[in-house]
Amino acid sequence: MSRTRVVVADDSTLVRDGISRLLSDEGFDVVGQVGTLDDLMRVTNDTAPDLVVTDIRMPPAFRDEGIEAARRIRADGPKHTKVLVLSQFLEAEFALRLIEDGERGIGYLLKDRIVDIAEFVDAARRVARGGSVIDPSIVTTLLTRQRRSGPLDQLSERELQVLGLMAEGRSNAGIADRVFVTEKTVEGYVGTIFGKLGLATAADDHRRVLAVLKYLQRS
Amino acid sequence: MSRGAAALIALVALAAGLASEHVRQVWLQPLWVPVIDLGVGWLLVGCGLVAAVARPNQPAGRRLVLAGSLWIVGAPRQWFGGTGRTDDFIQLDAVSFTLVGWSDAVIAFIALAYAGRLPARRRDLMIVGALVAAYSFQTFVRFLNVFPDLFGVDVLNPDGSGTVLAIADVLRTSLLGVAGLLIAQRWLATRGSSRRLLGPVLLAGAASCLVPLYGIWFPLSQLGFIDPVPESLAVPSFWLTNAVRVLVPIAMLFGILRQRVSRLAMTDVIADVGRTPSAVELEAALARALGDPSLRVLSWDATQSAFLDVDGRPTPLPPDGDPQTVTPISGQGRPIAALVHDRSLAEDPTLVAVGVAVTRLVIDNENLNRELRQQLDEVTASRARIVDAGDAERRRIERDLHDGVQQRLLALALSLRRAGVAITDDPAAAEALGRGADEALGVVSDVRDLAQGIHPAALTEAGLATALQALASRSPVPVELDIGLDGRASPGASATAYFVASEALANVVKHASAAIVQLRASSPDGEIRVTVEDDGRGGADPFGPGLRGLSDRVSAIGGRLTVEERAGGGTVVTAVIPAR
Numbered sequence A: 001m002s003r004t005r006v007v008v009a010d011d012s013t014l015v016r017d018g019i020s021r022l023l024s025d026e027g028f029d030v031v032g033q034v035g036t037l038d039d040l041m042r043v044t045n046d047t048a049p050d051l052v053v054t055d056i057r058m059p060p061a062f063r064d065e066g067i068e069a070a071r072r073i074r075a076d077g078p079k080h081t082k083v084l085v086l087s088q089f090l091e092a093e094f095a096l097r098l099i100e101d102g103e104r105g106i107g108y109l110l111k112d113r114i115v116d117i118a119e120f121v122d123a124a125r126r127v128a129r130g131g132s133v134i135d136p137s138i139v140t141t142l143l144t145r146q147r148r149s150g151p152l153d154q155l156s157e158r159e160l161q162v163l164g165l166m167a168e169g170r171s172n173a174g175i176a177d178r179v180f181v182t183e184k185t186v187e188g189y190v191g192t193i194f195g196k197l198g199l200a201t202a203a204d205d206h207r208r209v210l211a212v213l214k215y216l217q218r219s
Numbered sequence B: 001m002s003r004g005a006a007a008l009i010a011l012v013a014l015a016a017g018l019a020s021e022h023v024r025q026v027w028l029q030p031l032w033v034p035v036i037d038l039g040v041g042w043l044l045v046g047c048g049l050v051a052a053v054a055r056p057n058q059p060a061g062r063r064l065v066l067a068g069s070l071w072i073v074g075a076p077r078q079w080f081g082g083t084g085r086t087d088d089f090i091q092l093d094a095v096s097f098t099l100v101g102w103s104d105a106v107i108a109f110i111a112l113a114y115a116g117r118l119p120a121r122r123r124d125l126m127i128v129g130a131l132v133a134a135y136s137f138q139t140f141v142r143f144l145n146v147f148p149d150l151f152g153v154d155v156l157n158p159d160g161s162g163t164v165l166a167i168a169d170v171l172r173t174s175l176l177g178v179a180g181l182l183i184a185q186r187w188l189a190t191r192g193s194s195r196r197l198l199g200p201v202l203l204a205g206a207a208s209c210l211v212p213l214y215g216i217w218f219p220l221s222q223l224g225f226i227d228p229v230p231e232s233l234a235v236p237s238f239w240l241t242n243a244v245r246v247l248v249p250i251a252m253l254f255g256i257l258r259q260r261v262s263r264l265a266m267t268d269v270i271a272d273v274g275r276t277p278s279a280v281e282l283e284a285a286l287a288r289a290l291g292d293p294s295l296r297v298l299s300w301d302a303t304q305s306a307f308l309d310v311d312g313r314p315t316p317l318p319p320d321g322d323p324q325t326v327t328p329i330s331g332q333g334r335p336i337a338a339l340v341h342d343r344s345l346a347e348d349p350t351l352v353a354v355g356v357a358v359t360r361l362v363i364d365n366e367n368l369n370r371e372l373r374q375q376l377d378e379v380t381a382s383r384a385r386i387v388d389a390g391d392a393e394r395r396r397i398e399r400d401l402h403d404g405v406q407q408r409l410l411a412l413a414l415s416l417r418r419a420g421v422a423i424t425d426d427p428a429a430a431e432a433l434g435r436g437a438d439e440a441l442g443v444v445s446d447v448r449d450l451a452q453g454i455h456p457a458a459l460t461e462a463g464l465a466t467a468l469q470a471l472a473s474r475s476p477v478p479v480e481l482d483i484g485l486d487g488r489a490s491p492g493a494s495a496t497a498y499f500v501a502s503e504a505l506a507n508v509v510k511h512a513s514a515a516i517v518q519l520r521a522s523s524p525d526g527e528i529r530v531t532v533e534d535d536g537r538g539g540a541d542p543f544g545p546g547l548r549g550l551s552d553r554v555s556a557i558g559g560r561l562t563v564e565e566r567a568g569g570g571t572v573v574t575a576v577i578p579a580r
Helices: A013-025 A037-047 A065-076 A092-100 A111-115 A117-128 A136-149 A157-167 A172-179 A183-197 A205-217 B003-024 B032-054 B060-073 B090-098 B102-112 B122-146 B158-189 B192-222 B231-245 B247-275 B279-290 B343-347 B349-422 B427-454 B457-474 B491-512 B545-556
Strands: A005-009 A029-034 A051-055 A082-087 A106-110 B296-301 B306-308 B324-331 B334-342 B479-484 B517-522 B527-534 B560-565 B571-578
Touching: A005 A013, A005 A037, A013 A029, A013 A051, A013 A111, A013 A117, A013 B349, A029 A037, A037 A051, A037 A065, A051 A065, A051 A117, A065 A082, A065 A092, A082 A092, A082 A111, A082 A117, A092 A106, A092 A136, A092 A205, A092 B457, A106 A111, A106 A117, A111 A117, A111 B349, A111 B427, A117 B349, A136 A157, A136 A205, A136 B457, A157 A172, A157 A183, A157 A205, A172 A183, B003 B032, B003 B060, B003 B090, B032 B060, B032 B231, B032 B247, B060 B102, B060 B247, B090 B122, B102 B122, B102 B158, B102 B192, B102 B231, B102 B247, B122 B158, B158 B192, B192 B231, B192 B247, B192 B343, B231 B247, B247 B279, B247 B349, B279 B296, B279 B349, B296 B349, B306 B334, B324 B349, B334 B343, B334 B349, B349 B427, B349 B457, B349 B491, B349 B545, B457 B479, B457 B491, B457 B517, B491 B517, B491 B527, B491 B545, B491 B571, B545 B560, B545 B571
Parallel strands: A005 A029, A005 A051, A051 A082, A082 A106, B479 B517
Antiparallel strands: B296 B306, B296 B334, B324 B334, B517 B527, B527 B571, B560 B571
């Protein structure tokens, strides 16, 4: 199997180098390192990587360049390029926007997660394969809020745990690993949760994340 | 002249009048003669005294007193023949006779010089000189006539003395007529409020000088030029000439009364101007009260070094010799304003002084208001700049933290972690490195919280709407959001709106015991409107330090903050902020 080709974008050279080395060590092929939105777009179009790992805030405006990059790549970048956005500060709004934006896998993680090497590399691989990864902290925030306003009361603790993992973008297999049950049992949980919340069953993991996040985001 | 002095003079005039009647034996005439005789004299003195008290700066009143005194001492009597006195009073009576007519000359002088000390025109001065000469001549001739032995020589042939007296009479009466014409000419030359103010006295003066021309008939008939006056005409002519003599004092009295009315009108001005103290109002009110539609209130503008009219246009002052004159108003050695008005208003300096005082108050008030407004504008602008600078500084610090410290700490944590993972043969060292990585990550989190408090990253990265959503999602009290922002707010306005929402939410969490909070944000007409409404216990203190600080912050960039009790319990905090 060929190595996953990745472009790393961060205006901090230290962080960029750190992420690049980490990914290289873990078997990724880092084909480009850039520090601005413009360079990211150019290098992505030139190298057509499998994955782009980008900081959200970069020159020129230091606002939401990472989100913008994801939008542009999915709109008219290389077809197979997936994007993992890192940010010092997470917005549920951004997560939803990123997921809504396209059919393909997307990642949105707190930047601190890079230090948890195994988790980070796992997330990068899942995104590269077309999965969606949403930072657990966003899911926690949304869950907390929804629990306060009621509709999640009908879910058991275990079901809530499964809902959160779904929202993070885990597949049934991934969830099964986490909660130490069989994939079959997870499927059962998912069916129950969707039934209780009145959600239509999603066609794939990506749509499932979208559906769950949208449900959690509504106020 | 003081009132006391005037009263004293009045008493003297009353006594002197009676004494004079006695000396001149006017009692022997039909009753109406002494009545009119005394009436004219006392009226002249009385009106003169009133005028002298009312307008102490004007000599006209004192001159009228003089005219009345001369009348009392030497009223004309020739039409009714000599006195035929033979007793002790004969010499006094004779002196009285020599002074006959002088009061007419003084009245002519009053009219020629009215509203001033001396006549302004050269020809008026000349006729005054000629009148003095003619009347002096007449007095001299009469003196010789009644005291023929004075110089020990019989200067005048007793038979011819009547002729000389008649000639002197013709001379002075004609000159009085000329003076009357000049007074009439002076009246014709006046315009506008000058005519209004001086007109009555000038017309009365002209009449009282011209009507006595009629009396020239007597000396002319004595000289044999015309037939003697029929008795049927003599009496009406007496009435007529005496009637016109009282015109000038009555006209002056009228002027004083009208001045009283003007002063009353001036109190209206003060009342009006007190209600709405503006230069425009003041000018209209002063023009009304002073009866001078041409009156202008000019204010001094130091930056342009020019007088400005009430509409703010630079206006030159009238040149010397213009019918309008300038009353300057200054304070602390600098010009403040000027009243441009008709010269004749100077007739009543008290009234003008009141006008000046009111003008000074109004202009001072306007100047102070303007300065205050300017200073307030400056302070408002500088306050907004300070807040903007503070915001910019917070953004800069947040960005420095984000781009510098946080990234380096993160890189450090990553390095430590990788080092720890790389060490497989020394579990203790690997664990220490792992702890180091966790520690560094903890610091990253702390720094992030710090930066978040200084300036929310969401505001920078995603704008106000998203930042408010994030704020709501973090709130322990459920928040209902209603956000319709057009995203065109300046960074300062966005930061302030966020600050309001975040502080108000924090207050709700801390104090309100609310079940739910509504956070609304909209951007109508170039403004941002943020409302935080809770259903808690209410009772927020708008002057407490928290809300006070919010209010200061909002008003610093030209917005306003309101704190209201919500119907049914709770608090509504609303900020309206210019989006700029």
